[in-house]
Amino acid sequence: MKISNYIQLLLIAGSFIYSTASIASSPGKALYASYCAQCHKDNGGGIKAAGFPSLRDSKMVKTDRAATYNIIAKGSPKNPVMGSYEWVGPRALNDITDYVVTVIAKAGLNSDGTKMSAKQLAESDRKSALAQKRRDAKRKAENKQKRQSYFNSIKKSNDPWFIVQMAEKAEELGFKRVAIFGYKKVVNNHFLTDGARNRALINLRKLGIKMNIR
Numbered sequence: 671m672k673i674s675n676y677i678q679l680l681l682i683a684g685s686f687i688y689s690t691a692s693i694a695s696s697p698g699k700a701l702y703a704s705y706c707a708q709c710h711k712d713n714g715g716g717i718k719a720a721g722f723p724s725l726r727d728s729k730m731v732k733t734d735r736a737a738t739y740n741i742i743a744k745g746s747p748k749n750p751v752m753g754s755y756e757w758v759g760p761r762a763l764n765d766i767t768d769y770v771v772t773v774i775a776k777a778g779l780n781s782d783g784t785k786m787s788a789k790q791l792a793e794s795d796r797k798s799a800l801a802q803k804r805r806d807a808k809r810k811a812e813n814k815q816k817r818q819s820y821f822n823s824i825k826k827s828n829d830p831w832f833i834v835q836m837a838e839k840a841e842e843l844g845f846k847r848v849a850i851f852g853y854k855k856v857v858n859n860h861f862l863t864d865g866a867r868n869r870a871l872i873n874l875r876k877l878g879i880k881m882n883i884r
């Protein structure tokens with residue numbers, strides 16, 4: 671075999687491995703878990719009682735990528751509960767759509783392509799609910815850890831601009847009490863510079879807290 675053919679073969683084999691691996695662990699999977707799974711569930715089963723349709727049984731998902739992309743991007747014209755996800759941007763929209771039409775579309779099938787029995791589906795739904803619960807718990811724990819680390823670095827520091835910046839980041843992430851702690855620390859410390867104190871005061875006022883520089 672010519673060297674160039676050999677290289678070409680390697681490239682083809684490589685891209686095949688890459689493409690299968692990239693769907694299974696695709697960014698679409700994580701995006702789906704964040705934005706869609708609370709209604710449509712990890713395995714696409716949906717929640718019938720709540721009116722969230724199954725995606726793994728959806729004709730649209732199985733047969734029409736463009737329509738699937740469109741309803742994800744624009745939302746449903748019939749039901750505002752299925753909102754628009756245009757704000758995630760075209761790249762993420764394509765990743766989500768790929769994941770839905772390739773992985774979720776087959777979620778109710780056995781590996782040989784036959785439909786799962788009701789019992790198998792129930793077992794798969796149970797596993798998916800468990801996975802979701804674990805994921806929520808993990809996210810909560812990570813959040814707590816993050817909040818704690820912001821609190822600690824604000825507490826340890828005597829650098830006013832650093833504290834204000836950390837507090838602003840904490841506020842952005844929704845850690846309001848940590849942010850207020852940081853702003854107050856800056857306002858209450860005479861040895862800290864005025865610029866940072868003013869910024870902290872303004873931030874506190876935005877949060878509805880009035881303080882005076884002593």
Ligand code: HEC
Pocket residue numbers: 702705706707708709710721722723725728729730731738741742746747748749751752753755766770
């Ligand atoms: C708050 C619940 C909720 C969330 C979150 C949600 N959906 Fe939906 N989705 C719905 C509802 C309700 C419908 C039915 C809309 C209708 O009747 O027109 C729907 C319909 C759909 C459909 C059309 C199915 C069909 O066969 O008609 C697709 C595809 C879909 N959603 C994908 C997604 C994706 C992908 C995400 C995440 C980016 C998502 N949805 C997030 C509730 C939700």
